[in-house]
Amino acid sequence: MSRAASGQRPAAAAVDIGGTKISAAVVSEDGTLFGFVTRPSRGVAPDRALELLVEDLGNATREAASAGLTITTLGIGATGRHDRHAGTLGAIDAVLPSWGGSDLPRTLASKLSLPLGALVNDADAAAAAEGRAGAGRAADPAVVVTLGTGIGVAVLRGGQLVSGADGAHGEFGHITIALDGPLCMCGAHGCWETLAGGGAIERAWMSSEREGGASNTTQHSAAEIFDLADAGNRAAQTIVDRAVRATALGVANIAVALAPEVIVIGGGLSARWSRYEPHVSAEIRRRAPIMSVTPRVVLATFGPNAVLAGAGMLALDSRAVDTVVAK
Numbered sequence: 001m002s003r004a005a006s007g008q009r010p011a012a013a014a015v016d017i018g019g020t021k022i023s024a025a026v027v028s029e030d031g032t033l034f035g036f037v038t039r040p041s042r043g044v045a046p047d048r049a050l051e052l053l054v055e056d057l058g059n060a061t062r063e064a065a066s067a068g069l070t071i072t073t074l075g076i077g078a079t080g081r082h083d084r085h086a087g088t089l090g091a092i093d094a095v096l097p098s099w100g101g102s103d104l105p106r107t108l109a110s111k112l113s114l115p116l117g118a119l120v121n122d123a124d125a126a127a128a129a130e131g132r133a134g135a136g137r138a139a140d141p142a143v144v145v146t147l148g149t150g151i152g153v154a155v156l157r158g159g160q161l162v163s164g165a166d167g168a169h170g171e172f173g174h175i176t177i178a179l180d181g182p183l184c185m186c187g188a189h190g191c192w193e194t195l196a197g198g199g200a201i202e203r204a205w206m207s208s209e210r211e212g213g214a215s216n217t218t219q220h221s222a223a224e225i226f227d228l229a230d231a232g233n234r235a236a237q238t239i240v241d242r243a244v245r246a247t248a249l250g251v252a253n254i255a256v257a258l259a260p261e262v263i264v265i266g267g268g269l270s271a272r273w274s275r276y277e278p279h280v281s282a283e284i285r286r287r288a289p290i291m292s293v294t295p296r297v298v299l300a301t302f303g304p305n306a307v308l309a310g311a312g313m314l315a316l317d318s319r320a321v322d323t324v325v326a327k
Ligand SMILES: [Zn+2]
Pocket: 173, 174, 184, 185, 186, 187, 188, 191, 193, 194
């Protein structure tokens, strides 16, 4: 078993597999990142990603070693639901074509000669970072909403992730927001994610019409569509307004249903929080007559690196448990 030598602090190799990017770094116990690298994930096959991750984490390990850290485990946060025991990704082809069921987690651990300490949903990983060392610290319960390509929600009680039966991951991003809304990949209509996720915003742009009636043919990222809306583009404004209203309803539903102390907002789209904030506040205020607790809604402090930091911290946790069992 690889243990941190005396005088050295344990750390985790960590990977964030998202719909648009794959990031890697070494993560210390307090969530500090070393040797951070991020690359696009779209159009990259798992085999090629594996080669790049081995290289990136090798460089990150050398950087961390010079800061007195020893890598003892691997933590991976990835979009979707996964099988940690088999070391395989779940059915994520809708987000990353050809990645569903990939054994990249198990193979990467083997190539790095590390145990796979954590293989978790990315929203859960982000929530663990925010709940333990970020904006949700000391709040109980805390809810972390990740506004990314999809929409993920995780609940923390006493700093621990709350899961469903048999460790199942609840999918709050698929609560119905609009009765007759667009069809979601989950099979339902009008899910929060299919109205307000970054992927949904991008798809809505491609099916929207330019002034004059022709379809938009230039692909844009969700961030660029927010920029177009700010610059006065009418089609972009319609799409962004719908996404913002859907997220305001989603967050207000969380406030009503769970009565948390804090709701933390993270993910790439949280960079546009000034667009969302007035609508979210108004929707929560509207429900005041039935709410005994009004949650504080705050921005994540880890920013886009929450998944990496959380995956690393969860892997280090599991290492501590393994070590106890091994004695
Ligand atoms: Zn859905």
